Amino acid sequence: MIPPWLLAALIAPAFNAFCLHAAQARVPGEPAISGSEPAKQGEKDWVDNRWQATDVGPFLFSNLSTPQGVTAKALTIKVGQDNEASLAYDTANSSFKACWTGGFLRFSPTRFGLTDPPKIDGQLVIDARSGPGWPGSNTRFRGVHQGSKRIVLEYEVDGTKIFESPGFEKRPNETLFLRSFEVGPHPRPLRLNAAPHLSGARTGSESLDGRHRVYWTNQAEVVCASATPTDIKATVLGDTGWILNLPPATEAMRFDIRLWRGSESSLAAYVKTDGSAKAEGQLSNWIQPGVARWLPESSTRGQRGNDSEFLAVDTLTLPYENPWKALLFAAGIDFTSDGAGYLCTLHGDVWRVTGVNDSLNALRWHRFATGLFQPLGLKVRDNKVYVLGRDRITRLEDANNDGEADFYESFFDGIGTSTGGHDYVTCLEQDNAGHFYYTDPKGIHKVAPDGRSQTTLATGWRNPNGLGVSPDGRVITVAPQQGTWTPSSEITEVKNGGYYGYAGPKITPNRPLGYDPHLCWIPHSVDNSSGSQVWVPEGRWGPLGGQMLHLLWGRCSMMWVLRDTNNLTPHGAVVPLPVKFLSGPNRGTFNRADGQLYVAGSTGWQTSATKDGALQRVRFTGKPVALPSAWRVRHNGIEITWTQPLDRSTAEDPGSYAMKQWNYRYTKDYGSKDWSVEDPSKEGRDALDVISAKLSPDEKSVLLEFKSLKPAMQMELKYNVNTSAGKPMRGQFWLTINQ
Numbered sequence: 001m002i003p004p005w006l007l008a009a010l011i012a013p014a015f016n017a018f019c020l021h022a023a024q025a026r027v028p029g030e031p032a033i034s035g036s037e038p039a040k041q042g043e044k045d046w047v048d049n050r051w052q053a054t055d056v057g058p059f060l061f062s063n064l065s066t067p068q069g070v071t072a073k074a075l076t077i078k079v080g081q082d083n084e085a086s087l088a089y090d091t092a093n094s095s096f097k098a099c100w101t102g103g104f105l106r107f108s109p110t111r112f113g114l115t116d117p118p119k120i121d122g123q124l125v126i127d128a129r130s131g132p133g134w135p136g137s138n139t140r141f142r143g144v145h146q147g148s149k150r151i152v153l154e155y156e157v158d159g160t161k162i163f164e165s166p167g168f169e170k171r172p173n174e175t176l177f178l179r180s181f182e183v184g185p186h187p188r189p190l191r192l193n194a195a196p197h198l199s200g201a202r203t204g205s206e207s208l209d210g211r212h213r214v215y216w217t218n219q220a221e222v223v224c225a226s227a228t229p230t231d232i233k234a235t236v237l238g239d240t241g242w243i244l245n246l247p248p249a250t251e252a253m254r255f256d257i258r259l260w261r262g263s264e265s266s267l268a269a270y271v272k273t274d275g276s277a278k279a280e281g282q283l284s285n286w287i288q289p290g291v292a293r294w295l296p297e298s299s300t301r302g303q304r305g306n307d308s309e310f311l312a313v314d315t316l317t318l319p320y321e322n323p324w325k326a327l328l329f330a331a332g333i334d335f336t337s338d339g340a341g342y343l344c345t346l347h348g349d350v351w352r353v354t355g356v357n358d359s360l361n362a363l364r365w366h367r368f369a370t371g372l373f374q375p376l377g378l379k380v381r382d383n384k385v386y387v388l389g390r391d392r393i394t395r396l397e398d399a400n401n402d403g404e405a406d407f408y409e410s411f412f413d414g415i416g417t418s419t420g421g422h423d424y425v426t427c428l429e430q431d432n433a434g435h436f437y438y439t440d441p442k443g444i445h446k447v448a449p450d451g452r453s454q455t456t457l458a459t460g461w462r463n464p465n466g467l468g469v470s471p472d473g474r475v476i477t478v479a480p481q482q483g484t485w486t487p488s489s490e491i492t493e494v495k496n497g498g499y500y501g502y503a504g505p506k507i508t509p510n511r512p513l514g515y516d517p518h519l520c521w522i523p524h525s526v527d528n529s530s531g532s533q534v535w536v537p538e539g540r541w542g543p544l545g546g547q548m549l550h551l552l553w554g555r556c557s558m559m560w561v562l563r564d565t566n567n568l569t570p571h572g573a574v575v576p577l578p579v580k581f582l583s584g585p586n587r588g589t590f591n592r593a594d595g596q597l598y599v600a601g602s603t604g605w606q607t608s609a610t611k612d613g614a615l616q617r618v619r620f621t622g623k624p625v626a627l628p629s630a631w632r633v634r635h636n637g638i639e640i641t642w643t644q645p646l647d648r649s650t651a652e653d654p655g656s657y658a659m660k661q662w663n664y665r666y667t668k669d670y671g672s673k674d675w676s677v678e679d680p681s682k683e684g685r686d687a688l689d690v691i692s693a694k695l696s697p698d699e700k701s702v703l704l705e706f707k708s709l710k711p712a713m714q715m716e717l718k719y720n721v722n723t724s725a726g727k728p729m730r731g732q733f734w735l736t737i738n739q
Contacts, residue, residue, distance in 0.1 A: 038528050038554050038606035046605045049109035051347055055324040057293075057370025058151055059144065060105060060348060061391055063117035063419050064088055066098050066127045070117050072417040073391045075144070077151050078104055079177070080168035086122065087166040087177055091141040091391070091413075094155050094162075095133030095193065099177045099259065100124045101168075111605055112329070114346060114374065115421035125175050125261050126223060128195070131241060135191050143394070143409040148290035150180075152283055160186040163283035174262030174270065182283040183246060183253040190246040194234075194257050195225040205236045209275025214242045222267050226274050228255040254279050289399050289406040294367035297403075298322055302360025307621045309578040310542070314617040316341075316353065316598075319365045326367065329602035330613035332378030332387070332428065332587045339593050342368065342385050343615055344375040346602055350387060350396065352403055353615070356591075360617075369396050369405040373417075376465070377428025377438060377587060388428035388438050391417045393451065412451040416442060426465050427532050427587065431473030439464045444478055444494060460500035460515060462486040465553060465586065468533025477519065477561075479530035479550065487664030487672030488714070489527040491550060491561065493519040493570050501666060514666070517738040519563065520572035521664065521714045524671060526734065527574075528606060529554030533561065534588040540595045541620040543629050543643045550574055551599065553584035554607045558599075558618070562735075564632050573631055573735035582614040583607075596620065626729045628719075633737055637705040638717075642729070645699035647722040654690040656721050657704060661686050661712040677712045685716075699724055711737045 064074030066088075073092040079085050086104050088097040102122025107113040133139065134157045142154040142161075153164045160183065167178035183190065195214065203222075205214040212234035213226040227234065227244055230253060235243040246253060256279045260270055298319035305312040318328045329346035336342070341353040350369040355362045369387070377388035385396045385405075393412040396405040415425055418441060425440040434449035443459035444467065457476065466479025476494040480486055485502045492500050498516040499506050505514020522530075531551030538546040548561040558581075559574040583601035590597055597618040603609035630641035650656050662685040664672035676682040692705040718732040 038608055041606055043110070046111045047109050048112045049107070050325070051107045051113040051327060052109075053325045054327060054347065056104075056348060058083075058146065060118070060371045061091075061373035061389060062105075063390075063417075064097070064105075065117045065119045067124070068098075068127050068129055070419045071097055071130070072419050073413075075153075076105060076118075077166050079150075079166050080170060082170075084170060085168040085175070085177070086120070087168070087179075088120075089153070090130065090133075091410075092417075093130075093132045094139040094141055094157070095131060096128055096179065096195070098124065098127045099175075101175055112327075112346075112603075114604070117419065125177070126195075126259060131193060133193055135193055135243065137190060141410050141413055143407055145287035146290065146404075146406050146408070147286045148288050149281075149286040152287050154287075157183075157190055158186070158188065160184050160190065163287070165283055165286060174260065174266055176270075177259040179257040179259070180279065180283060181253075181255050181257070183249070183255075185250050185252065186246070187248055189248060192244045192246065193241040194227055194244050195242040195259065205234070205242075207234065209271070211275060211277075212244070213271070213274075218261075220263075221261055222264050224258075224260045224267065224270065224274075226258045226260070228277075228279055230255050252282070252284070254282060287407075289402070292402045292404050294324070294370075294404060296323075298365040300363045300365065302363055304360065305619070307623075310621055310623040310625045311577060311579055312619045312621050313579055313581065314360060314619055315582065316356065316360055316363055316615040316617065318611075318613060318615060319351075320612065322365075322367075324367070326370075328613040329604075330583070330586070330600035330615055331376045331602055333598050333600040333615060334378055334380040334385075334589050335591050335593065335598075336380050336383045336385075337592075338383075341591075341598065341615075342378060342380065343600055344372070344378040344387050345613060346374055346376065348372045348375065350375070350378065350385065350405070356593075358594075366403040368398070368403065369408065371408075374424065376424060376426040379428050379430050379436070379589075381430060381434065386411060386428065386436070388425060390423075390425045391415060393428065393436060393438075393447065395451075412436070412447050412454070414447075414454050415440065422463055424463065424465070427467030429467055429469040429532075431469055432471050433473060435473060437467060437469050437476065439467050439478060444476065457496055458494045458498035458500065460498070460502045461492070462502040464530075466491070466530040466532045466551070468535065468548060468550075470535050470548075471537075475548075477533045477548070479533065481529055482524055482671050484668050484670055485666065487521075487666055488524045489522040489530050490518045491520045491522070491530070491533065491572060491574070493563070493572070504668065505666070517569050517571075518736065519570055520561070520574055520734070520736045522574055522734055523714060523716070527552045527555060527559075529584070531585045531601075532587050534590070534597065536597075537590055537595065540590070542622070543625050544620075549577075549588070549597075551585035551588060553586060553601075553604075556581040556584055556601070556608050556610075558585065560627065560629075562628065562631055562733075564630075566632055567739045569738045571633065571736045571738040573628075573733055575628055575733040576731065577627075579618060581609075581616055582611040583609040588618075626723060626727060627731070628733060631735065633709075633739070634703065637703055637709060638735075639701055639703045640717075641701045643700075644727075644729075645724040646695060646702065646729075647724050647726065648695050648699065650721040651695045651699075651702050652693045654693050656719060657690045657693065658718040659688040659690060659704070659706070659715060661688055661710075661715045663713045674714070677710055688715075709737070711739060 105118040106121035108116035145152040163182040300317040352368040373389035395411040397407040436447040461480035464480040501515030531553035662674040
């Protein structure tokens with residue numbers, strides 16, 4: 001009989017050729033390269049400009065590139081009756097950034113638009129330099145209201161609630177942008193930089209006809225900024241901005257700032273109309289929810305998977321073809337107590353799915369939220385939806401229960417957002433105490449239940465897209481991506497204050513390697529790009545209950561993680577599971593309603609995905625599990641426990657096992673070759689002869705004895721044994737011995 005690993009090697013080239021041929025016929029929901037070998041893909045395979053055709057919604061949180069530079073935490077809003085103009089803010093300092101007419105944003109086709117910041121897509125009117133919106137004050141961005149009249153921003157300035165709403169009036173040969181303010185009662189004066197750091201030469205200022213004005217000349221045109229006084233005093237500070245001084249107030253203060261640009265010959269006519277302009281209505285009345293935007297709902301029919309194995313994979317078919325051409329690169333999934341699922345996508349959406357039952361034959365999809373900044377994690381807590389973006393954790397509120405979010409609340413904004421193309425913020429997780437966890441290039445962070453503070457637990461990973469937290473919060477794992485100072489894929493079990501190697505060695509007496517040990521290394525050919533870890537609830541899924549699963553994003557698969565915690569330094573093993581996903585699994589969650597695992601996946605670069613994204617259910621069928629289920633390092637060997645009793649004759653035959661070991665080199669080079677443990681100067685893997693195999697009295701554990709067993713970064717054990725009932729068990733798994 002041909003061993004499974006040899007059979008796989010023989011059929012792989014033909015299978016890859018078939019996938020490459022099938023990828024030529026592009027259909028909705030499929031990436032440019034469909035199911036091809038990740039290592040054979042290149043940049044041309046990930047050039048895709050479909051995001052440009054998407055209706056992204058009324059606003060977008062993102063990095064934003066303008067001639068003045070890149071703003072890390074930008075919010076761009078469509079304004080005007082026909083969305084014919086745009087206005088951008090820097091939410092990090094609650095300041096106006098830029099405004100333009102024409103299009104909205106231009107997205108890069110490189111890597112599906114997920115690495116380069118968006119650029120303005122229109123005629124730039126004003127591009128302000130960076131600066132605080134409220135100088136000398138502490139500001140906190142609170143969120144965005146998708147109201148019935150206009151988009152309304154909410155933030156705090158020294159504890160005072162501020163509402164602001166942008167607007168636009170369409171005029172021939174000139175432009176007029178509006179910034180409408182409602183400032184709550186405040187005991188101390190406040191200062192607003194109404195037109196921060198405008199480029200061009202300032203040519204004058206005045207207070208006339210009940211308004212303050214300041215003028216700039218820019219490219220043969222005049223820019224005029226004006227504000228209603230209402231006891232406000234205006235100050236011009238050289239080229240650093242135009243400051244409005246707001247006196248203390250016991251009632252809410254309402255005023256507008258008008259930003260006009262036109263020719264010098266039309267300025268006088270504008271000033272006349274500007275003098276008669278009045279602020280309209282209270283913004284606090286504008287935040288009432290409007291009518292639903294994203295109708296009609298989409299209907300799909302799911303598909304149950306084959307029940308031949310102990311795990312079956314069902315598919316909740318996504319609405320790939322939808323009226324807004326929204327892309328469905330799924331990145332996070334969780335459920336509310338009413339059974340509704342909430343799925344976030346990499347291009348900024350959250351979708352609500354109902355009808356999730358055993359048959360999956362009548363799924364209903366409603367676009368719940370839009371405009372988020374590359375959300376790569378979603379969790380439900382107390383029936384509220386929390387989404388992790390590159391800029392913040394957002395809490396979404398549907399105030400009128402119409403199936404769409406009305407308030408995008410900035411629950412936690414302490415993320416140090418980078419403008420680097422690969423500096424993603426990933427993997428929102430939570431523990432039973434209500435803490436949130438996420439990873440970014442700076443490390444792994446724990447957010448307080450109220451969202452007002454965070455603690456950095458450990459550092460030293462390269463671009464992790466994998467994180468897991470046990471329900472009690474005691475075991476935290478991270479999975480980074482191979483690259484510099486990261487010789488292969490791996491899973492780290494985090495200790496507080498730990499450093500795990502990325503950016504180079506930090507040698508101490510307690511850290512002789514320059515990094516703290518990892519739980520388990522995984523060969524790059526087995527797991528070229530990792531996703532998250534998920535804990536199976538106690539009492540579910542038979543022998544897998546209470547254990548950890550590891551998602552293989554690049555290979556669209558899943559493994560069982562076996563932790564040996566009997567030593568001072570834990571070490572682990574990963575066992576393949578009979579699961580194949582349509583897209584690279586990013587996150588997973590167990591649905592309390594049915595006790596099954598739901599996995600949100602996406603394509604990207606170097607993945608074998610066959611769909612843009614997928615939502616799939618991994619269902620435990622109850623069929624017998626025949627796999628290694630635990631292991632332990634002994635002084636002279638390795639003890640392996642199995643889910644079923646073994647046949648003694650095959651279990652105690654040393655020829656039933658084949659072991660190899662090797663190390664990786666920890667350097668600044670990208671990845672690593674395999675290097676001998678016995679002779680570190682030699683490239684390759686060492687074969688370890690099993691000199692004896694002894695089966696335990698309960699026939700479920702085997703002690704494999706070796707002539708010499710040393711710590712090794714990577715070991716591979718192939719087995720070919722029978723159960724006591726005569727059923728063959730053949731396979732392989734990978735492990736790490738740290739001590």
